[in-house]
Amino acid sequence: MSKLLMTRRRFLASTGCSVAAAPLMTPMAFAQAPWDTRLIVLILRGAMDGLDVVRPVGDPHFAAARPTLAAGGGLPLDGFFTLHPALAPLHPIWAKGELGFAHATSTPYRDKRSHFDGQDLLEAGTGFDVKTGALRDGWLNRMLQAVPGIEADTAYAIGREDLLMLAGGAPVANWSPGTRLELSPQARRLIELVYEEHPIYQAAVLEALDLTEQIAASEAAATETDEDEDMAAMMEASSGNAAHLQMAEFAAQRLRGDTRIAAFSLSGWDTHGNQASGLPKALKQLAETIELLRVGLGPLWGKTGILAMTEFGRTVRENGSRGTDHGTGGLMLMAGGALRGGKVYGRWPGLEEAALYDRRDLMPTEDVRAYAARAMEGLFGLSGTVLSESVFPGLDMSQAPRLVL
Amino acid sequence: MSFTPEIAAIRFGYGLSPHHPAPASPEAMVEALQAADSMARAFPIGSMAETYADFQYLSDLKKAELDGDKTAKKKYRNWRGQNRRDHARMLRHTIARALDAPDPLRERLTRFWADHFTVRGKGVSQRMVQRFVEDAIRPNITAPFSEMLKAAVTHPMMLIYLDQDKSIGPGSPVAERNAKKGRRRGLNENLAREVLELHTLGVGGAYSQADVRQLAELMAGMTLNLREGVRFEPKRGEPGAEEVLGQSYGGRKPKLEDIHAALDAIALHPDTAAHLARKLAVHFVSDTPPPALVEALRLRYTETGGNLGAVIETLLSHPEAWGPLAKIKQPFDFVTSALRALGVTGSQLAALDRKATLRIIIRPMGLMGQEWERPNGPDGWPEDGEHWLTPQGLAVRINWAMSAGRVDGLDLPDPRDLVETALGSQAGERLLFAAKAAESRAEGVGIVLASPAFQRR
Numbered sequence: 001m002s003k004l005l006m007t008r009r010r011f012l013a014s015t016g017c018s019v020a021a022a023p024l025m026t027p028m029a030f031a032q033a034p035w036d037t038r039l040i041v042l043i044l045r046g047a048m049d050g051l052d053v054v055r056p057v058g059d060p061h062f063a064a065a066r067p068t069l070a071a072g073g074g075l076p077l078d079g080f081f082t083l084h085p086a087l088a089p090l091h092p093i094w095a096k097g098e099l100g101f102a103h104a105t106s107t108p109y110r111d112k113r114s115h116f117d118g119q120d121l122l123e124a125g126t127g128f129d130v131k132t133g134a135l136r137d138g139w140l141n142r143m144l145q146a147v148p149g150i151e152a153d154t155a156y157a158i159g160r161e162d163l164l165m166l167a168g169g170a171p172v173a174n175w176s177p178g179t180r181l182e183l184s185p186q187a188r189r190l191i192e193l194v195y196e197e198h199p200i201y202q203a204a205v206l207e208a209l210d211l212t213e214q215i216a217a218s219e220a221a222a223t224e225t226d227e228d229e230d231m232a233a234m235m236e237a238s239s240g241n242a243a244h245l246q247m248a249e250f251a252a253q254r255l256r257g258d259t260r261i262a263a264f265s266l267s268g269w270d271t272h273g274n275q276a277s278g279l280p281k282a283l284k285q286l287a288e289t290i291e292l293l294r295v296g297l298g299p300l301w302g303k304t305g306i307l308a309m310t311e312f313g314r315t316v317r318e319n320g321s322r323g324t325d326h327g328t329g330g331l332m333l334m335a336g337g338a339l340r341g342g343k344v345y346g347r348w349p350g351l352e353e354a355a356l357y358d359r360r361d362l363m364p365t366e367d368v369r370a371y372a373a374r375a376m377e378g379l380f381g382l383s384g385t386v387l388s389e390s391v392f393p394g395l396d397m398s399q400a401p402r403l404v405l
Numbered sequence: 406m407s408f409t410p411e412i413a414a415i416r417f418g419y420g421l422s423p424h425h426p427a428p429a430s431p432e433a434m435v436e437a438l439q440a441a442d443s444m445a446r447a448f449p450i451g452s453m454a455e456t457y458a459d460f461q462y463l464s465d466l467k468k469a470e471l472d473g474d475k476t477a478k479k480k481y482r483n484w485r486g487q488n489r490r491d492h493a494r495m496l497r498h499t500i501a502r503a504l505d506a507p508d509p510l511r512e513r514l515t516r517f518w519a520d521h522f523t524v525r526g527k528g529v530s531q532r533m534v535q536r537f538v539e540d541a542i543r544p545n546i547t548a549p550f551s552e553m554l555k556a557a558v559t560h561p562m563m564l565i566y567l568d569q570d571k572s573i574g575p576g577s578p579v580a581e582r583n584a585k586k587g588r589r590r591g592l593n594e595n596l597a598r599e600v601l602e603l604h605t606l607g608v609g610g611a612y613s614q615a616d617v618r619q620l621a622e623l624m625a626g627m628t629l630n631l632r633e634g635v636r637f638e639p640k641r642g643e644p645g646a647e648e649v650l651g652q653s654y655g656g657r658k659p660k661l662e663d664i665h666a667a668l669d670a671i672a673l674h675p676d677t678a679a680h681l682a683r684k685l686a687v688h689f690v691s692d693t694p695p696p697a698l699v700e701a702l703r704l705r706y707t708e709t710g711g712n713l714g715a716v717i718e719t720l721l722s723h724p725e726a727w728g729p730l731a732k733i734k735q736p737f738d739f740v741t742s743a744l745r746a747l748g749v750t751g752s753q754l755a756a757l758d759r760k761a762t763l764r765i766i767i768r769p770m771g772l773m774g775q776e777w778e779r780p781n782g783p784d785g786w787p788e789d790g791e792h793w794l795t796p797q798g799l800a801v802r803i804n805w806a807m808s809a810g811r812v813d814g815l816d817l818p819d820p821r822d823l824v825e826t827a828l829g830s831q832a833g834e835r836l837l838f839a840a841k842a843a844e845s846r847a848e849g850v851g852i853v854l855a856s857p858a859f860q861r862r
Contacts, residue, residue, distance in 0.1 A: 045781060113598070114608045116784050160774040161781075162792045174795045179772065181800040183807070187848045190839040191803065191855065197833060198857035200794060205803070208796035267781055272568045272595045320580070320591025321571035326598070358614065 033154050033260040034147055037303045037338055037379040040251060040262050040293060041140060041165065041372075044286070044310040045119060046269030049324050050331025051316065051362060052279055053084045054101045054344060061351035065317045069275055069324075081344050086283035089291060093335065098294075098301075100341035100403075102332040102371045104349055106312055106364035110357075113326035115270065118311030123164035125369055125392050137168025139369070139391050140263060143376055144170035146386045152207065153214070155261035156254050158247045163263050173211060173259075177250035181212040218257060231296045238288045248289045252296025255304075269310060273321035290335050302337035305375050305404065309368055315360050316351055329362030332371055338379060339403055345371070347399075370400035378404020406727040411829045415730060415862050416689060417721070418509040420742035423818075423826045424750065425507050431721035437508035438547050438714065444506050445543065448498035448755060453536040453561055453634070459484070460631040463529060492532035493759040496766065496777060499535060501751030503741045514546040514717065516737070517688050520785035522557040522604060524566040525778065530631065534778045537562035547714030550681065550706075551672035555665055558600055561629045567596035567783065574625035574643025574659070592643075597621035599783045605671045607680030616649050623647040623667055626659045637661040650674065678706040685720060691731040692789050698725040730831065730861040733790040736773035738862060739802060740766055743809065743854045746827035753814045761813055772801040802860070807851030820849025832858050 052069055056062050058080035063070050074082025075091050081103070083091060093099045108127035109118050121128070125139025137145075144150045145168065152171040157163040159176050166172045183191060188209065195202040231252065235245050244266055251262040266289065268282035286308065294301050313330030329349070334341060349355050349363040357363045373387040373395060388395045410427035414420055417434065421427060428434045463484065470477035503512040519538040526534050541560045545553035557563055564570045572593035573580050583590050597620035601612045626642025629635045642659025652670055655663035671677060682702035686694035698720075705719040706712075720726055734742060744754065757765065767777050774793065780786050787793075810817050820840040824832050832840075836856050843849030853859060 111614060112602070112608060113614070114602050115782055117608050160772070160797060162787075162795055167791070174797055176772070176797045179797055179800050181803060183803070184844065184848065186842075186844045187807065187852065190842060190848075190852050194833075194836050194839050194852060194856045194858070197835060200790075201799070201857040201860065204794050204796045204799045208800040208803075211796060212800065270782070272593055273571050319593055320573050320575065321568060321593045322590075323568070323593070325594050 033151075033258065034149055035260065035380050037305070038255050038260055038262075038297070038300060038336075039376070039379055040255070040304065040306040040336075042286070042289065042306065042308040043119070043123065043163070043165065043263070043265035044269050044282075044308055045115070045265050045267040046271075046282075046310070047115060047118070047312050047314055047326055048269040048282070048310040048331060049271060049275065049279065049314040050103060050310075050329070051313070052275065052324075053087065053283065053333075054103060054331055055082045055084065056080060056103075056348065056351065057082050059348070059351045061353075065351060067318060068322050069318050078344055080348075084279070084283055086280035087287050089287040090335070093290075093294070094342060097340065097342035098335060098337055099290075100334045100339060101344045101346075102334070102366065102368070103344055103346040104329045104362055104365045105332050105346060105368040105371065106329050107368055109312060110328060113312060113328070115311055115326075120164060122309060122311050122368070125165070125372075127394055138163070138165035139372070140165045140261060141168030141170050141172065142391045143380070143382065144168075144172065144261075146382060146390060147380070151258070152210075153254070153258050156251065156259055156263070158251055158262055158264040159243070161265070163265065166261075166263055173207065175211050175215070175250075177246040179212070180216070181208050183209075218253065230298075231292060234288075234292050234295055238292075242285070244285045244289050245292055248292040249296060252293055255297060256300060271314070271323050272319070272325065273323040275318075275323040278323075286333075294335075304336040305339045305379050306333075306335040307372055307375055308333040308335075309372070313362050313364075316356055316362055317360065327361035328357045329364040330368070332368050334371070334375070334403065338405055339375065340401075340405055345401055345403075366399060367395060367397075369395050370397040371403060373397045374400045374403045378402065406724045408721075408727055411831055412727060412730065415742075415831070416726075416732075418506075418513060419503045419738065419745050420862075421827055421829060422504075422745045423748045424505075428508055428510075431718075434508055434510050434721055435714075435718050438511055438514075438717065442511065442543070444502035444512070444751075445539075447505065448501045448751060450495050450498050450535050450539045452540050453533060454540075456530075456533060456536065457632050457634060459488075460529065464632065488532055490759050493762040493767075494755075495532075495535040497755050497757055497762055500741050500744065500766070501755045504745050504749055504754055505751035510717075511543075511546065513689075515543045517685070518542045518546060518553060520780075521684065522553075522563070523780055523783045523785040524560075524562045525780070526562065527565050530562060530565055533562060545713070547717065548712075549672070549709075550677070550711035550713055551669045553713070554600075554604060554672050555668050558596070558604070558668060559627065559635055559661075559664070561631070561635050563596065564627065564629050564635060567599055568593045569596040569624060570628050572596070572621065572625050572628075573641045574622055576643055576645070577625065577641050577659075579638070579641045592618075592621050592625060594618060594621035597624055600668075600671070603784055605680065606674055606676040607683075610674075610676035610680065612650060612676075619647040620649045620667065623649060623654055623659075624664055627661065627664060637664075672711050675707065678703050678711070681711075682706055682716070685716065687788050689720065690726055690728070695725040695728075698723050701725075732862050733793050733860050734862045735786060735793060736770045736775035736798070736802075737777075739773070739860065740770060740805070742862075743806065743859070744812070746823065746854070746859075747809060747812070747815060747818060747850070748826075749812060749815055757813060765812055769801060769805045773805075774798050803851070803855040806854035807848060809850055809854060810847045817846050817850050820846060820853055823850055824853050827853060828858055831861075832856075 055074050107121050109121045123138045150170050152173050155172040157166040157174040195205045247264045271278045309332050313327040314324035315327045319325050347365040349365050369392045376382050414427040466477050503509050519542050541556035573590050575591040598617045602608050622643040626638050639659050646653045646655050649667050654667045682699050686699045706716050709715040824840040839852050840849050
């Protein structure tokens with residue numbers, strides 16, 4: 001069977017096309033990952049202001065802390081919290097129970113409030129008790145290490161940057177939409193030859209060659225079907241060829257095949273000044289990303305969980321330039337048909353000054369990793385021991401609720 | 406391990422060139438840094454101060470538009486077009502300097518420190534990052550670090566980038582006046598935080614949130630007017646002394662000198678010495694640099710009061726700086742060193758138009774993961790090889806190398822010659838064979854430039 005045909009059939013099998021459309025195969029023959037659910041992790045770089053996104057309007061101290069930012073109407077959530085208007089496109093899926101939040105969360109990171117340290121720790125999934133350099137891999141990769149039979153295309157790091165979260169011993173794919181590597185047969189042979197002596201370089205170039213072929217094949221297959229029409233229409237309706245849409249489209253394409261995990265990051269959350277104009281832009285991208293994934297995954301949406309995490313929260317009080325500075329307690333967003341949305345999770349610590357962390361930040365009451373662990377437990381059937389020992393070493397997840405339907 | 410000309414050219418420059426000999430000795434490299442900056446004269450970039458008239462013009466245009474001037478919009482569009490062309494020219498001149506420099510260590514150091522003091526433009530100042538580099542970084546690469554620190558931290562581009570222009574002391578007269586009018590403007594601690602975390606002590610350094618806050622209060626009052634540059638407005642400053650890292654600065658009346666004094670002291674902090682020593686060794690030598698080298702740099706920094714010229718001298722004369730090539734070139738280094746190896750001259754490059762600059766440099770660099778002047782945050786570009794050596798990034802490098810023939814005005818060299826001029830003894834047997842075995846000149850050139858041997862520095 002040619003590679004192209006093979007890929008096309010895999011594609012059909014995974015998009016739920018009837019067996020009659022591909023009479024010579026059974027869907028199971030191509031199942032590679034040991035589970036059928038999908039997980040998408042989004043890293044929101046820059047420390048999203050969770051207090052502005054899911055606003056605790058029921059807290060008596062909120063309005064005073066946010067004289068300009070709290071202005072304007074949010075969308076109703078549960079009576080205590082309202083949703084930032086820029087996330088209005090997602091409000092319908094909240095109503096369906098496919099969108100939820102966890103408030104007052106954080107990693108173990110405290111006090112220094114550096115984006116870069118905060119992100120490294122979020123992606124490593126460790127606490128500071130793990131010595132620097134002791135674990136050089138990320139939590140999503142350690143999760144993969146705990147499952148037998150993982151192949152490189154089981155998990156994708158998407159975009160031009162390297163995602164620490166997926167770095168480590170388990171094979172993963174790293175690719176950015178739109179890249180091609182087409183070489184003449186002789187050039188390819190010679191490239192392989194000069195790379196042979198340099199194992200790290202060689203691994204990367206072989207993967208590049210392999211991925212290009214696979215992606216070209218599955219794109220060729222996709223153009224023969226109508227699957228992408230809805231996505232194309234959405235891309236056109238929104239910001240066109242913006243990077244976040246390209247990554248979401250690529251993720252959906254891959255996840256309809258053998259891929260089970262996709263991760264990428266969205267930036268633009270560091271709102272030091274004039275937050276009321278900056279934050280909506282980032283939220284619009286987030287909403288478009290989730291909508292595109294929902295449409296692109298079609299029937300698979302019901303088996304999908306999306307977790308959007310940020311390195312830390314921002315100060316409770318608005319700063320002097322209508323923005324917010326770096327804080328501690330933050331917000332995690334979850335979406336997808338597989339998750340128990342329609343709820344703002346977390347124990348609310350209150351906003352009176354004495355209840356704040358360092359008298360300035362929202363006090364974190366739950367570890368963001370505990371929610372991620374619960375999601376993986378439900379989606380992939382991983383045991384609590386694996387999760388709290390190897391994926392997130394030392395994590396206490398006992399207080400976190402069950403997140404998967 | 407000792408000095409070798411090839412390693413010197415590749416590790417401390419933009420690689421070998423058919424037009425220039427490799428550096429002769431560490432002493433010669435240090436000496437070249439002391440000489441006049443001929444490349445800056447040959448390929449000018451210009452100071453931020455030269456743009457103040459532009460901002461005046463834009464502000465006048467805005468007024469004219471409000472007054473009903475129908476031509477204002479068109480004039481603004483014209484200005485934008487010119488601004489974009491200027492921006493592409495500044496990039497071409499940056500690369501042209503690296504192509505023509507007899508000893509491009511100055512260019513490498515300029516890029517290193519420009520990354521250390523990352524700024525990104527905002528709004529109308531968006532395309533002026535290289536003017537910041539020209540003003541604050543380039544003249545100071547062999548100066549005491551405190552000079553560069555003060556120049557960078559008080560530059561208009563830095564003030565805009567890290568929101569210092571919006572910061573007002575909460576106890577200042579301006580804050581009081583604003584409060585009466587119902588406007589609530591006050592402190593913004595972004596610049597103060599990054600000064601301590603990124604520019605000096607490092608994130609592991611001995612500072613606390615209180616130091617961040619106090620430094621922010623000390624810096625309040627430093628603001629700018631885009632038509633005049635940076636200025637200090639005592640009425641926006643925080644009254645009273647501020648204690649930063651155990652030292653007290655300022656008094657009843659806030660002033661710029663107090664900020665300078667604090668920056669001078671922070672530059673000499675032992676954690677600053679350690680942070681910068683390590684960063685230099687990581688950038689130039691290895692992601693995991695020899696501890697003896699880092700220690701030697703730290704010591705020299707401390708002994709000389711942060712003299713960067715002296716620290717570079719130590720770097721170049723240290724035996725541990727001359728080990729085998731261990732880093733992977735970042736996309737800017739890759740593209741620039743490839744152009745240099747291909748024999749493209751500064752004037753050839755400078756003659757490209759904006760479209761060609763986008764096609765040959767800006768877009769490919771973005772696809773390789775290094776969008777020009779647009780790193781994710783004020784910590785600049787990552788150093789570790791793993792970050793750059795992704796299948797994605799490598800695929801784009803290979804494509805770029807295979808199509809290097811598209812560079813306007815370039816006669817592609819014979820790959821058998823290129824492998825010699827570009828790598829000398831650093832090319833292995835297989836690469837020498839592959840350069841001969843390629844089916845076309847373009848593919849042969851591509852294989853040489855895309856090879857792991859050429860990717861390293």
